[in-house]
Structures are given as structure tokens and as C-alpha cells.
Amino acid sequence: MPSLTQTEAIIDAIALEMRRDPRVVYIGQDVGAMGGSLQGTRGLLAEFGPRRIREAPIAESGMVGAAIGAALFGRRPIVEISFGEFIPAAMNQLINQAPNIHYMTGGVARVPLVVRTRVGDGPYGGHPQDYSAWFAHVPGWKVVTPAQPCDARGLMLSAIRDDNPVLFIEAMSLAHAPRGPVATETEACVPIGKARVARTGADVSLVAVGSMVPASLRAADTLAAEGIDVEVIDLRSIQPLDTGCVVASVQRTRRLVTAHEAWVTGGLGAEIVAAVAEACPSALQAPVVRVGTAQVPTPSGKVRAHALPNAERIVEAVRRVCGRS
């Protein structure tokens, strides 16, 4: 089985679907000759040509709107917003239009659209803001964030084949490393809305997404040496949220920590905690801890490390809920 980076796995999925389905068209900035931001579309122009790999003006609203319209009229567009920081420029299309259309047309219109974007800390430090939680709030979106290359490929296949708008969020820090085994010979989709247990454990449920999954696994290794057995859940999807997987885990471990790169306030962790509080309030033996970026606009340069969550902060959080700090 080949060993691919997250980026390579995503490109493999897009290329597979573009070969299989002539309706798939890719739209974005720098997606052609440059090979994409973070080399995210490398090789696609050479194989599919400029008619299907469409270089768009820097106009996020226009290009997302055009992708929605193309989806309504029979195409299956993937539109790339190079970085999550540029999402606000397309917000009318992303919030008022794409997720509403199916419902608002009485269930008639379909919007098979993938919006691909990159968030968080990254290889060259730019554009770190992570606004993913906004899209967990709005009905009509499906939102996925893979944490390992095989899921990145499988979720992208699912996203392109889905008849609804899917926001595909890549954690930039995972773009080029680590590599992981990816079954490139199959068309195996990873279902949207299904979490996975990345590591089983008995003492505490550590629910993570995107870049915080590998950080949580590292934290779990450290904690194992201290005698704390951590279960790590990789959510994979932010909407719909696999609360069943989380609740089942917490019912066994009776302790909960959440970890994501976006902010804590009004965030995904709060939603997880609420789901647990609704489903099994008496299961919790200790107060929960939510780990995320400090409540400041994610800063640049050397200040940033002080704002971001990491394995050490996760370790501290788990120790706290286990009464070891």
C-alpha cells in the first residue's frame, strides 16, 4: 500500500473522481500551473486541462456563487478557497445560499458542491485563522476535517459523490506530514458523519479533530507512561457530529477532554460537552476540559506558539480531569 501525505491522498481522490465523472470541475486560485496552494492540486492541470481545472480571479464570492450555480445545473464542482481566512469573503454564498437551497426549494434542487479549504497553523505560517465552527452551526452543510491521509482520501471521495454542499477542511499542519498508508487501488469512501476511535483506552475520552488528533495520540503516549489510559476519538466530521460514538466512549471512561485548533468559546468542544450532558449527565465523574486556541485572534510569527493548543496542553488537561495535576 503506498504511503502518501494528506495532500497527495486528497489529490488522488480528486483525480479519481475527475476520471470517473466528467461533470466534476475544479475551481480556485493558483490551482493550475503553480500546482495549488501548498501544492494542493499538483498534477491536476496536466491531466485534466484548463477547462476542468479552472483558474479563477481572486473573487471568492463570485467563484463560490458560480460553483453553486454550476452544481444546480448538473455539474459537480469543487471550489477551493485557498485558505480559511478567505472564507468570510464568500459568506453570503456560503451561508445564505449553498446550505439553504435544497430545503428552500421544497427539497427539489440539489447542490452537489465541495468547498475545499485549509485552516490552522501551517508549513509557512500564513493565514492561520480557523473558522470551521461557524459551519457546524448552520443547517445544510456537511463539514469534514480528516486527520490521517487515508481518511483524507476517503472523505474527499464521499464529499464529491455527495449531493449536498460539503465543506472539506484541511489542517495545514498535516498537509505534508506525516505520511500514512492509503489504499489507492480502491474507491473506498469514508462515510461523512462517522467518527473513529483512533486509540482505545479506559480512563478518559479525548475527543479531537484535525491537527489535534495526532497531538492527542502523542499526548496519550506520554500519559500511558504515567498510567493513564486515554481513548482518542477522531471526529472526522464536524457536521453531522457523531455524538453516539462520543457518548458511548464517555459512558465507559466517565471523563471527557475535547481538543481542536479553533477557539473554545462557542466552539465544537462545547457542542460535544452539551451532547454528553444531554445524553448521560450522570456518567461524568470529573469536570470536563476543553482545549483550543487561546481566545485571541491567532497571532503571527513567534507569538503564535503561545496561542495554539498542542500535545503538552492536552496532557495537562487530561491530568486535570484525572485528578493528577
Next chain:
Amino acid sequence: VVCRELDRALCQANPRWFPIEGEEATVVGSFIDLRTDDAVAPHYRDPFVVYLMRGAEMWRLACQVLGKVGGYNKGRSVPFNGPVELNVVPWVAGDLGTSLGTATGAALAFQQEGSDRVCVCTFGDGTANRGDVHEAINLAACWRLPIVYVCQNNGWAISQAVGDYVAGSIVDRARGYGIPGVCVDGNDVDAVREVVAEAVARARSGLGPSLIEARTWRWRGHWAGDDEGYRDPTLEPHDVEDPLDLYAHRLMERGLADLERLQAIHAEVEAQVSAAMTRAMAQPDTGAAELGLDDVYAACPH
């Protein structure tokens, strides 16, 4: 005539409906000559006549404005949304300018499928200032998409007068995009048809988009119940032509219709509208049955 009569009935039934009176020639002239496989993206100010051209049923459209069961879209969206199954670009929110983006996407789909279908999109002079308009037209120009943009300039954006918010002229912007821009008398249906036909032919043959500015006049308020306290009657122009009178006189001059025939058309349309309104009013109100908790996502066969 259909446009005006239906609009009057709807305004009477719902003070929140956006009256079209005075602007009918632009609406009709922009869309009447399209094929049914072309996409239409009419402006929100009473686009029903455009949906009727595609085969929508009048009583069902009336249901949308009255909040009755039987309308398209299950009563969930803004009432001016049309039936998407008739190649109508949907209106699902009241945010202006986004419709130009989705309409441009319809044109992208037609170019991708290699057909000669086109999209015609109308928008208001108020909408013209949204950044979305610039983004969409520039994108369409870069990609030579088969679309025609028609600005239905009625002089007003709710309570603001056009001179206060459009610096320069809308049609002149076409030059900046490197596309044809034509200004036309929006009260003359033949004139509108002629310039739109030329732009549509150009789009069909793969030569890309055009921008048309149809100058017309909003006779009434932004909504039917608008008291228009912001309008100074002494400043209203006195030479605004009634597009229906203009066309009626032309038909008679050319011997294509006489007064009797025109009166018969009016009577026929009045009866049609009245029947549609009666049927719509007899329908039950929309409510919990249309909430559709399971209708947010499309089921995926994959």
C-alpha cells in the same frame, strides 16, 4: 398585461409584495425570447411573469405570496422564488447580488456541458453596487460564459434615489470588463427584446457575456404598502411612458391589433388572474406540515 394584472392582484392581497408596475417591458423583454432549456435569473421585483413563460402555474405562484399550500418550494423560501425544475435560478434568501453569482454558475455549467444554452440574469440598480456583481461579471468575462446581465434600473433602491448611490453609469462599467454594454429604453418592450436578442446570440455563439442597462421607473413603493414618504412628488418625472400603453399604441399603429382585441385580452387576463387568486385563496395556509425537518439534506444514492 399578465404581468401587471397579476401584480396588482398580489399587491392588493399582500402589502409586502414588491410591485412591478411600470417596469413590465424590461422584465418581459429580457426573457420572452429564451428557450425553455435556457436558465433564467430574474430580479426579485415580481418575477412571476418569467416563471409563467416557463410553464409555471399562476395559482401556484399566487399561493407563494399568500402563504398557502400549493405553491412551489413548499412555502419555505422568499415568495418570489421560482420553480427550479423549470430552469429557474433559485432565490432562497433576500441577499442581493448573490443571484448574479449563481446565474453565472448556470452559464458555467452550460459551457462545461458544451451546449449552446444561455442564462439571462436581471438585477436592480441598487444591487449593482454589491461587490458580488463585479465579481460575477468579471468572472464571466474572463471565462467567456454564455450569460446576459440586464440591469433593471428603476431609479430607486428602497428609499434611496439612484443619483445618490450610482457614481457614473452602470452600463459604462461594461468597458472595464471588456464586454459589450448597451443602454436601452426599459419601457419599450421591442427595444429591450432587440438588444437582449443580440446579446443572447452572442452568448450562444461562445463570444461571452454582455451588460445591458434598461432604464425604467418604479411607479410605486418598494413594497405594496410602502407610504413612500421619502419621495417628493414635485420631483417625479412627468414624461415616464407606460410600457403597456406604448406597446398597445404600436400594435394598433401597425394594424396588429385593434382596441376591441386589446380590451378582449385585458378581460381574458383579468379572468385568468381572478381564477388563479380565487383558487389560491381557497387553499389552506402553510404551516407545520411544511417544516420538513428531513428536507435539509438531499438523500444520496451513492
